[in-house]
Amino acid sequence: MSTGKIVLKEFQLDQEPGSPVTSKKKKNKDKNPEEKYAGCKIEIINMDDRDLEIDFIGFHISLVNAYRRIVLAEVATMAIEKVYMYNNTSIVQDEVLAHRLGLVPLKVDPRFFEFRNKDETEWGAQDSVKYELKVKCSKKPGAAPDETDPDNLYVNRKVLSSSLKWEPLGNQTDIFQEANMQPLHQDILLAKMNSGHEIILEAYAVKGIGSDHAKFQPGLSWYRLLPEIELTREVEGEQAVLLQKCFSPGVIEIDTTPEGKKVAKVADARNDACSRNVFQYDSIKDSVKLTRKPDHVIFYIESHSALKSFEILEESVNIMIGKCDTLLAEIDKHTDTEAEK
Amino acid sequence: MPVGPDGFRVPNANEGDSKNKLEWLVGPGQDEYCRTFVINEEDHTLGNALKHIIVQNPAVSFCGYTVPHPMERKIHVRIQTNKVPAVQVLRQALKELKEQNEFIRQMIKDEVKRYQEAHPEEENME
Numbered sequence: 001m002s003t004g005k006i007v008l009k010e011f012q013l014d015q016e017p018g019s020p021v022t023s024k025k026k027k028n029k030d031k032n033p034e035e036k037y038a039g040c041k042i043e044i045i046n047m048d049d050r051d052l053e054i055d056f057i058g059f060h061i062s063l064v065n066a067y068r069r070i071v072l073a074e075v076a077t078m079a080i081e082k083v084y085m086y087n088n089t090s091i092v093q094d095e096v097l098a099h100r101l102g103l104v105p106l107k108v109d110p111r112f113f114e115f116r117n118k119d120e121t122e123w124g125a126q127d128s129v130k131y132e133l134k135v136k137c138s139k140k141p142g143a144a145p146d147e148t149d150p151d152n153l154y155v156n157r158k159v160l161s162s163s164l165k166w167e168p169l170g171n172q173t174d175i176f177q178e179a180n181m182q183p184l185h186q187d188i189l190l191a192k193m194n195s196g197h198e199i200i201l202e203a204y205a206v207k208g209i210g211s212d213h214a215k216f217q218p219g220l221s222w223y224r225l226l227p228e229i230e231l232t233r234e235v236e237g238e239q240a241v242l243l244q245k246c247f248s249p250g251v252i253e254i255d256t257t258p259e260g261k262k263v264a265k266v267a268d269a270r271n272d273a274c275s276r277n278v279f280q281y282d283s284i285k286d287s288v289k290l291t292r293k294p295d296h297v298i299f300y301i302e303s304h305s306a307l308k309s310f311e312i313l314e315e316s317v318n319i320m321i322g323k324c325d326t327l328l329a330e331i332d333k334h335t336d337t338e339a340e341k
Numbered sequence: 342m343p344v345g346p347d348g349f350r351v352p353n354a355n356e357g358d359s360k361n362k363l364e365w366l367v368g369p370g371q372d373e374y375c376r377t378f379v380i381n382e383e384d385h386t387l388g389n390a391l392k393h394i395i396v397q398n399p400a401v402s403f404c405g406y407t408v409p410h411p412m413e414r415k416i417h418v419r420i421q422t423n424k425v426p427a428v429q430v431l432r433q434a435l436k437e438l439k440e441q442n443e444f445i446r447q448m449i450k451d452e453v454k455r456y457q458e459a460h461p462e463e464e465n466m467e
Contacts, residue, residue, distance in 0.1 A: 037441070042448040044456040054452075062389040063441070069386040310453050317446045323387050324439035327380065330363040331432050 006225065008290040010279040016291075044310075045298075052301040052309035055226075064223055064297045070316035071221035073211040076115075077305045078108040078129060080203045080215075087200040090137075090159075092191040100191070101133075101203050102215045104161050105184040108205065109306050112175065116206045125170030129181060129205040132165045137193035154195055161188035164203070184306065218312045219303035226296035229269040230289040239284050240264035246278040270298075366417075376427040378418045384408060388416040394434045394441075400425040 007014040040058035047053070056064050083098040090097070108129055116127040123130060137156045144152075151157050161183040168176070191199065210217040229251065235243050243264045244252040253267040274292065279285045303309045364379040371377060380387070388406040395404040395418075403421040420427040 037444055040444075040448075042445065042452050044452050047453070047456050047460075054449075059445070060390075060393050062393040063445075066386045066390045069384075073386075310449070314446065314449060317442055317449065320387075320390075321439055321442045321446070323383070324435045324442065326362060328432065328435050328439070330361070331428060331435070334363065335428065 005228070005291040005293055008274060008276055008292065010276070010285065047310060049308045050303050052299075052303075052313065054299050054301075054313070056223075056297040056299055058295055059297065061294065061297060064299055066320060067299070067313065067316045068221045068223060070319050071219065071301060071312055072217060074209050074319050075218045075307070075312055075315045076110045076207050076209050077216050077218045077307065078106050078110050078113065078205045078207055079213070080104065080106075080131065081206045081208065082204045084202040085200075086202070087198055090191050090193045090197040090199055097191055097199070097201075101164075101201075102213070104164070104188055104190075105305050106205055107180050107182055107184050107306050108176075109180070110207050113207045115208075123169060123204050125168075125172050127206060128169060129172075130167040130169050131203040131205065132167050133159070133163055133190075133199060133201050133203065134165075135159050135163050135193070136198040137195055139195050150194075154193070156193060158189055159191040159193060159199060160186065161190060162186040163190075167202075184304070218305040218307050218315075219301055219309065221299070221301045221312075223297050223299040225292040225294055226298060227269050227272045227274050228291045228293060229266045229272060230291070231264065231266060231287055232289055233287050235264040235284060235287050236261050239287075242281060243278065243284050243287070246281070246284070247275070248273045373426050373428075374424065375421040376419075378420065378427075378431060379415055380418060381415045383416050384414065385416075388418065390438060391418065391434055394437050395420060395430060398430055398434065401430055 004018045005016045007016060037058070041055075043055040043057065045053040045055060080101045083101055085094045085098070088094050088097060092100075106129070113129075114127045116124075120127070135156050137154050140153060140155050147153050164183055166178055166181040193199070208216040229247070240252075240254050240262045244254060246252075248271050250268055251266065251272045252264050255263050255265055257263055274290065276290065278288055278290075299313075301309045301312050303312055305312075307315065360381050362381055364381070365371070366377040366379065385408065388408070392404055392406045395401055400422050401420060402423055404419065406416050406418045408416055418431070420430050422430055
């Protein structure tokens with residue numbers, strides 16, 4: 001299959017013919033999905049709760065880009081939105097402290113919550129999570145007289161995210177456990193205090209999306225096309241070492257032939273950063289053909305929220321389906337009213 | 342990109358939003374077969390994916406989308422066809438997009454399951 005690879009030349013990008021990027025007409029109606037997407041594949045390369053590296057093979061880039069945009073802007077998470085400051089005698093101003101609280105990622109699973117209504121005046125159990133922060137800094141009684149480190153001189157010198165205590169609203173204790181409601185990281189520094197300083201506040205977290213504020217983003221997401229490197233001639237000796245230096249580590253390997261000749265070979269083009277450094281050297285620039293495969297997308301998600309990396313991806317696919325559903329219902333509404341006329 | 346005017350919330354479907362989600366322009370250059378649809382509260386996320394699918398339909402002679410103004414949350418989708426009503430094309434494309442997404446959802450589910458079974462030790466780490 002001619003896939004229309006993107007060729008990275010010294011001064012320009014070229015497109016080989018038969019590109020899947022410029023959409024071509026298809027005549028495969030009435031096929032069932034299994035046949036229609038026969039050439040499509042999804043493969044997880046690496047996954048844990050935080051990170052995901054997944055390959056989308058055979059899909060159009062517009063779809064993958066839609067998922068990326070949805071992850072960044074539309075997948076909902078919980079974050080602190082309102083802070084009632086009762087006392088704050090620390091040197092961190094109220095608004096700065098409130099902003100810092102907003103940025104703290106929470107372990108709270110957003111799928112158990114609803115979006116808060118705009119006219120709502122009460123903090124309901126179904127749409128908000130309450131936290132309390134009460135810290136007072138004082139001199140440590142047993143500190144050594146020659147102690148100069150403020151961390152040892154004072155109690156509560158540092159206010160960390162672990163001091164945010166969850167206060168259940170309504171029936172939340174029946175549904176949630178405290179371990180699942182705390183900040184995701186216990187060691188986020190919120191403020192530093194000196195003896196006599198005190199912070200007392202109440203904070204409320206709500207469900208929100210990234211296009212409103214970046215604090216609601218569930219994680220990061222990006223993608224790149226699979227790079228391919230082809231050696232068009234044998235590269236040996238000094239040139240092989242030079243060639244290896246032109247690419248990311250592990251991309252080019254140097255083999256030693258039985259005659260003691262050093263020969264470069266492509267080990268793993270996937271990890272290449274596509275720097276095109278090789279075109280700096282006239283001696284080796286004719287030896288390589290650098291291409292990227294437009295229908296093979298390497299997609300990354302890095303979660304920093306309650307959702308696991310793959311859950312973020314699943315959520316974004318669901319949101320895309322939701323968009324289609326809303327519009328389909330809307331079209332039906334229009335066609336129904338027209339039929340009545 | 343559906344953020345309500347008051348910030349942190351998405352306006353939900355049963356809320357009386359004065360604007361329709363889907364409208365179309367009227368005037369010269371607009372008829373049953375050549376139509377510019379206005380989709381409110383959407384952006385490149387849906388526009389680009391949808392355009393790509395509509396263009397693949399052999400009955401369509403032209404399809405393009407634009408964001409008329411970056412501060413207004415809406416897109417214009419222009420569909421020109423030969424002999425098939427533009428609404429029908431849009432409807433078909435949305436169905437196709439939905440089907441594709443449902444297929445991907447299933448594929449991801451299967452692949453996650455496969456990966457977790459192949460790497461059970463990482464599951465236990467948390």
